[in-house]
Amino acid sequence: MTAIATRVHRTDARATVGALAARYGLVIVIAWIGALKFTAYEAHGIEPLVVNSPLMSWVYGIFSVTTFSAILGVVELATAALLAVRPWWPKVSLVGSVAAIGLFCATLSFLVTTPDIGEQSAGGFPVLSSTGQFLVKDIALLGIAVWTAAEAVRADLDR
Template sequence: MTHGENQLRLQIAEKSVGSLSVFVLLRWALVVVFLWFGGMKFTMYEANGIAPFIAHSPFMSWLHTVFGVRGASEVIGVLELSTAAALIIGAFKPFFSALGAAMSAMTYLITLTFFLSTPGVAEPTAGGFPAISAAPGQFLLKDLVLLAASLCLLRASVRRPGLKD
């Protein structure tokens, strides 16, 4: 076996199982989410809405210190719009197919950590965790599905030669 046979191969996710597949739906649904959420990050309404998540996050709280509430939201907006762009370009370029999916997966891995750091996720009137509040608990839970979609797209974009679907 040569060195080249062990290397990962990047491909457009939709090409992994034929010219049209479920990955088309996943890609473009993620694009809509990132365009919409990313665009909203440039409004004060959204900046205030995500402020409690950022303030309590061990990974992101520094954004408020460096950029303020509005600036932190805008930094996240730029990252989300960049993720949307990578996902869009990824429909045509293998590298960006993997990059966009990886950026998306990282986004949802980070937001799912908010379960551990954001006050009010557990619902005390229902017995506490695992009962979760409508907001922010159920709001955050949707990110589990978005993470799964991102990981499916990433898996379809990065293949080892010789592996079967």
């Protein structure tokens, strides 16, 4: 019986470590990329993605490239902060999870709207260009964001 209890305890500890790594890894990724949105490098880096998107290309008719990037940076930093408060405010963290889901759905849409996602020198799709590689990782980040949403709801219900 003791061996079973020890094994269960270790499994719970590993699950806790995994949950913390998933949530706060997501926070770090979103915050870091959000902070970069205030640089000219990142603002111009996302420009081809936005310009080719039927869902977002209109924003450059209203905002400059750098202004839109800064607005996106504020949204991403706020999303990261909302995700981070889960131990204290699960409902607030849920808002961050939903925002993250929206961000990742938007960036994943670029996979079908951005030219040259496939690396032409290697025969094109399914060999991904650096832009395609940058975008495809958002599939995993979307999954983590969905998990954080479910976990925040569960934590709120347990209160």
